[in-house]
Amino acid sequence: MSHKKGVQKGRIFKNPVLEALSRTSPALTLGGYLPPVFFLIYVYFAYHSERLGIANGIMVFFGGVIFWTFFEYMMHRYVFHWISESAFVKRMHYIMHGYHHDHPRDEERLFMPPWAGWLIIGVLYLSQIFILxxxxxxxxxxxxxxxxxxxxxxxxxHKYKAPRPLKYLWKHHSLHHYKYPDKAFGVSSPLWDIVFGTMPPRQDRKEGDMRGL
Known part of the structure; x- marks a missing residue:
């Protein structure tokens, strides 16, 4: 297990099987997550849309997209940056997020492995089905x-130069990595950083520390 910062790739697990399972790619991510998306949408239109409505389903779908940004922020702020003296919590934190801060350019660990994602999808499904x-x-x-x-x-x-329309997101995430680990928790949107007061200082946002990205 490597904790050396600045090295592009390190190890999380000594076991070679676990180490391999912890790595993924864009293709594996799309292949792992799109089938559940299509299946769930199919079930809605095949079995629920007549009773609940197509327009309602579309609005609820986009509500799910927006809710994700809130879920992302809360997970990043309170779970991925959870501080504890417990050895177990420290180890789990390193697996979930600490490794990424040590090796932010390791492309094979910029996605959650699909097998772990399926477990979370299962938990989300079971929790939502009783409410929604x-x-x-x-x-x-x-x-x-x-x-x-x-x-x-x-x-x-972490891989490409920022396109002009999205440059503010690249700056936002760069500031979280390299200057303000206690701010800028939103990755896909700064919305909840604005709501909860965790935006980096205005001057830093303007200058945008882009080191390492």
């Missing part, structure tokens, strides 16, 4: 599309 019932089949795929937007924005910020 049939609308789950519109809301959850919206969240998953929001997730895919998030991970591909995140991947791009």
């Amino acid at each position: 019932k049939g609308y789950t089949y519109a809301f959850l795929p919206g969240m998953l599309i929001g997730y895919l937007c998030y991970v591909f924005v995140h991947y791009s910020t």
